[in-house]
Amino acid sequence: MKFFIDTADLAQIKEANDLGILDGVTTNPSLMAKVGIKGEAAVFNHYKTICELVDGDISAEVVSTDFDGIIAEGKKLAAIHPNIIVKVPMIKEGVKAIKWFTDNGIKTNCTLVFSAGQAILAAKAGAAYVSPFIGRIDDSGWDGVQLIEQIAGIYSLQGFATEILAASIRSPLHIVKCAEAGADVVTSPLESILGLLKHPLTDIGLAKFLSDAKAFK
Numbered sequence: 001m002k003f004f005i006d007t008a009d010l011a012q013i014k015e016a017n018d019l020g021i022l023d024g025v026t027t028n029p030s031l032m033a034k035v036g037i038k039g040e041a042a043v044f045n046h047y048k049t050i051c052e053l054v055d056g057d058i059s060a061e062v063v064s065t066d067f068d069g070i071i072a073e074g075k076k077l078a079a080i081h082p083n084i085i086v087k088v089p090m091i092k093e094g095v096k097a098i099k100w101f102t103d104n105g106i107k108t109n110c111t112l113v114f115s116a117g118q119a120i121l122a123a124k125a126g127a128a129y130v131s132p133f134i135g136r137i138d139d140s141g142w143d144g145v146q147l148i149e150q151i152a153g154i155y156s157l158q159g160f161a162t163e164i165l166a167a168s169i170r171s172p173l174h175i176v177k178c179a180e181a182g183a184d185v186v187t188s189p190l191e192s193i194l195g196l197l198k199h200p201l202t203d204i205g206l207a208k209f210l211s212d213a214k215a216f217k
């Protein structure tokens, strides 16, 4: 399973990358706004910086919602760096655009996916990644991890090549559950990635080993 970090914060991206286990980065317009990036030039420049920091797939989201606008924007984003994956929303014009990008050699991540039907459409259009938002599904009283399991079952049965990118992660347990459910990629905030490190018995055990080691120094 691949690990992506879900942020536009350069310090957090560097910290995760330094762990040596990072395979890519996802962003969205809200994450860009959170770190104060405004205007097309600044956004494009920020994507370029992220691509220079991390050697992996970097999702860059379009903000157009009509076919021609999505294509024009996606082409410009894809030209920033070979590792850019154009992130396109799961809407009718988005599906058409994903098919166009697929036919023209541009890789896509279909975002804002909340059902198995949407995931089938994204795969049919040839998306490289499909992003089910599991935290937002949980927030609305449904089971996000169950959706990952359902999509993984369908893709495997039907032989779809689209990778399942579990997004909207809220905790380290979400990461573990998505791994069990068959996600190909999990994109998480830094806090959830670092949360995987923690276990009180590790801390207690290490403290004892270090104190016992003093005896033979």
Ligand code: E4P
Binding pocket: 006, 026, 027, 028, 111, 131, 133, 135, 136, 167, 168, 169, 187
């Ligand atoms: C990433 O691709 C998604 O845009 C992101 O995970 C959404 O997360 P949120 O539901 O916490 O905003």
